[in-house]
Amino acid sequence: METQKTALYEYHKSLGAKFVPFAGYQMPVQYSSGIVEEHKFTRSKAGLFDVSHMGQLFIKNSANLSTELEKIIPIDLKNIKLNQSKYSFLTNESGGIHDDLIVTKVEKGFNVILNAACKENDFKIIKDALGNKFELTLYEDLSLVALQGPKSAEILESVIKGVSSLKFMNGNNFLYNENKIYITRSGYTGEDGFEISLSNKIVEIFVKTLVSKGAQPIGLGARDTLRLEAGLCLYGHDINETTTPIEANLKWAISKRRREEGGFLGYNKIKSDINGELSRLRVGIKPLGKIIAREGTKIFSYDGNEIGSITSGTFGPSVNGSIAMGYIKYDFIKPGTKIFLEVRGKKHEANVTELPFYKKNYVR
Amino acid sequence: MSEVKFSKEHEWIKLAGDIATIGITKHATEMLGDIVFVELPEKGSSVEKDGNAGVVESTKAASDVYTPVSGEVIECNQAIVDDPSKINSDPENQAWFFKLKIKDNSEMNSLMNKEEYDKFAKENGS
Numbered sequence: 001m002e003t004q005k006t007a008l009y010e011y012h013k014s015l016g017a018k019f020v021p022f023a024g025y026q027m028p029v030q031y032s033s034g035i036v037e038e039h040k041f042t043r044s045k046a047g048l049f050d051v052s053h054m055g056q057l058f059i060k061n062s063a064n065l066s067t068e069l070e071k072i073i074p075i076d077l078k079n080i081k082l083n084q085s086k087y088s089f090l091t092n093e094s095g096g097i098h099d100d101l102i103v104t105k106v107e108k109g110f111n112v113i114l115n116a117a118c119k120e121n122d123f124k125i126i127k128d129a130l131g132n133k134f135e136l137t138l139y140e141d142l143s144l145v146a147l148q149g150p151k152s153a154e155i156l157e158s159v160i161k162g163v164s165s166l167k168f169m170n171g172n173n174f175l176y177n178e179n180k181i182y183i184t185r186s187g188y189t190g191e192d193g194f195e196i197s198l199s200n201k202i203v204e205i206f207v208k209t210l211v212s213k214g215a216q217p218i219g220l221g222a223r224d225t226l227r228l229e230a231g232l233c234l235y236g237h238d239i240n241e242t243t244t245p246i247e248a249n250l251k252w253a254i255s256k257r258r259r260e261e262g263g264f265l266g267y268n269k270i271k272s273d274i275n276g277e278l279s280r281l282r283v284g285i286k287p288l289g290k291i292i293a294r295e296g297t298k299i300f301s302y303d304g305n306e307i308g309s310i311t312s313g314t315f316g317p318s319v320n321g322s323i324a325m326g327y328i329k330y331d332f333i334k335p336g337t338k339i340f341l342e343v344r345g346k347k348h349e350a351n352v353t354e355l356p357f358y359k360k361n362y363v364r
Numbered sequence: 365m366s367e368v369k370f371s372k373e374h375e376w377i378k379l380a381g382d383i384a385t386i387g388i389t390k391h392a393t394e395m396l397g398d399i400v401f402v403e404l405p406e407k408g409s410s411v412e413k414d415g416n417a418g419v420v421e422s423t424k425a426a427s428d429v430y431t432p433v434s435g436e437v438i439e440c441n442q443a444i445v446d447d448p449s450k451i452n453s454d455p456e457n458q459a460w461f462f463k464l465k466i467k468d469n470s471e472m473n474s475l476m477n478k479e480e481y482d483k484f485a486k487e488n489g490s
Contacts (some may be wrong), residue, residue, distance in 0.1 A: 344403075
C-alpha cells in the first residue's frame with residue numbers, strides 16, 4: 001500500500017518536520033525544536049497536533065442503533081447525552097480489545113474516532129456487527145487536529161467564539177469562516193484541550209491561524225511522551241487483542257450498567273476479571289535511575305522471578321525522569337513495590353507507582 | 365596538535381600522544397534527537413575497534429555507541445551521565461564520552477578527516 005499523507009503534509013514539511021511512517025501515513029515525529037521542547041511547550045502553552053491519520057467514522061441514526069452498537073462497545077449508549085463524548089473500546093470475543101476509541105453522540109447519530117492502524121479493520125467489524133441496516137461513513141475528506149495545553153481555550157476562543165464554554169468530554173458544532181466544524185473538549189496529553197474536525201480544504205488556513213495566535217505544531221514524538229506521562233494507553237502497545245479492559249486498568253471505561261448487564265462481546269471474560277480472577281494488571285513503573293525501559297523489557301520480582309513486562313517506556317520531560325507502564329502479576333501491583341527491570345542484560349531497580357506520572361489538568 | 369578523525373558510525377576521535385578522546389558527532393546528535401540517557405564503558409575495561417562501547421538513548425530509541433579504535437578505557441565523562449542533554453548542546457567538545465589508551469596507532473588510518481566525514485554524513489544522513 002502506498003504511504004498516505006494528511007492534508008497538512010506540505011505544511012509540516014515547510015516547517016522542517018522530520019517524518020516517520022506511522023500506520024501507513026507519513027507523519028511528523030518532531031519539528032526543529034525537538035521532542036523535549038515540544039513536550040514542554042504543550043504543558044506550558046498550547047501544542048497543535050495533526051491527528052488526521054486517525055479514523056473519523058460517522059454512524060447515521062436509525063432504529064435500534066444504540067442497542068446494536070452496545071453489542072460491540074461496552075458503554076451506555078442509550079443514556080449518553082447529545083454532544084457527550086465517551087472513551088471506550090471495540091471488544092473481541094475473548095474480552096480483548098480490537099481498538100480503543102472515542103464515541104460522541106451527535107444529532108444525527110454517533111461520531112467515532114478510531115486509531116489509524118485499526119480503522120479499516122474497525123470499519124469491517126462495526127459493519128459486520130450492525131448489518132446493512134445502518135449507514136456508515138469513514139471520512140476521507142475530513143482532517144482532525146488537536147490543540148492541547150493550558151493556553152488552548154484562550155487561543156481557540158479568539159478564533160471560534162463560544163468554544164471555551166465546552167465542558168471536558170463534550171462537543172458541539174461551530175462555524176469557522178462559514179464552514180461547519182465539530183469541536184470536542186478532549187485530547188490525549190493530560191492537558192485541557194480540544195479536538196477539531198474540519199474539511200481538508202480549510203485545515204491548513206485554520207492551523208496557520210492558530211499558530212499565529214501562539215500555538216505551536218507538535219510531532220508524534222512528544223505526543224507519545226505526553227500521553228505516557230498522563231498514564232494513557234497506546235493501542236498495539238499497552239492494550240491489544242489479548243489484554244482485557246480490566247487487566248488494562250480501564251474498568252472505568254465500561255459503563256456501570258454494562259458491567260452488570262453485559263450483552264457485549266467478551267463479557268464472560270471481562271465479568272470474571274471484574275470478580276477478582278485477575279492474574280495481571282497494567283501499572284505505572286518508575287526506574288530509580290535514568291535507565292529507559294522500552295517495550296518488551298522483562299520485569300522481575302525482588303527475589304528474581306519474572307513477573308511481567310514493559311509495554312511503554314520513555315523519558316518524561318515534565319517529570320524529568322524515566323517512566324514506564326507494563327503488565328505485572330497481581331501480587332506485585334501495590335505502589336511502592338520494589339521490582340527489577342532487565343535492560344541489556346543488567347537488572348535495574350524500579351518501583352511500581354500510581355498512574356498518572358503527571359497530574360491531569362482537565363476542565364470539568 | 366592532532367587532527368580530529370571520524371568514523372562511519374558517527375564518532376569523533378582526537379589523539380594526543382597515545383591517549384584518544386572519543387565522542388559522537390553533531391550530525392549524530394541531530395539524527396538521534398534529544399538524548400536522555402547514556403551508558404559508558406567501565407573504566408579499566410578494554411574495547412576493540414568497531415566494538416560496542418556504550419549506549420545513548422533519545423526520547424525515541426536506544427542506539428549503540430562504537431569505538432573507532434582499540435584500547436583501554438582510562439576515563440569516562442561522568443558529566444554527560446549526570447546530564448545527558450549536554451551531548452546535544454556541545455557534542456564535539458565538552459560532551460566527550462570516554463578516553464582510551466590506544467593499542468595500535470595504525471587503526472587511525474582508516475578513519476575519515478573532517479572534510480571526508482562531512483561529505484559522508486551528508487550522503488548518509490536522514
